[in-house]
Amino acid sequence: MSGARSRYAAFMATWRRLRGEKTRARRTRELFALLLPYKLRVAGMLASLGVSIAAGLAPPYLAMVAIDNGIKENDAGVLTLVVALFV
Numbered sequence: 380m381s382g383a384r385s386r387y388a389a390f391m392a393t394w395r396r397l398r399g400e401k402t403r404a405r406r407t408r409e410l411f412a413l414l415l416p417y418k419l420r421v422a423g424m425l426a427s428l429g430v431s432i433a434a435g436l437a438p439p440y441l442a443m444v445a446i447d448n449g450i451k452e453n454d455a456g457v458l459t460l461v462v463a464l465f466v
Contacts, residue, residue, distance in 0.1 A: 441465055 414421055441461050449458030 438465070 441464055445458055445461040448454060449461060
């Protein structure tokens with residue numbers, strides 16, 4: 380059974396080469412080559428994506444800090460800071 384599998388694998392590899400199918404790595408390299416002229420725009424997009432993710436994850440953490448450090452410990456300074464960060 381193993382011999383049949385290896386022959387099939389060899390056949391498929393040859394078939395892919397003949398058909399010119401691209402590998403995942405080759406496709407990725409080609410996509411990055413298309414993005415090269417837009418390096419600055421891509422960097423800006425990734426930076427804004429990071430800021431957006433941070434803005435989405437911040438409210439639960441800020442609510443925890445407000446409750447644990449601001450309300451439970453009766454610290455108005457921490458509460459004011461957290462409210463300012465929310466805005």
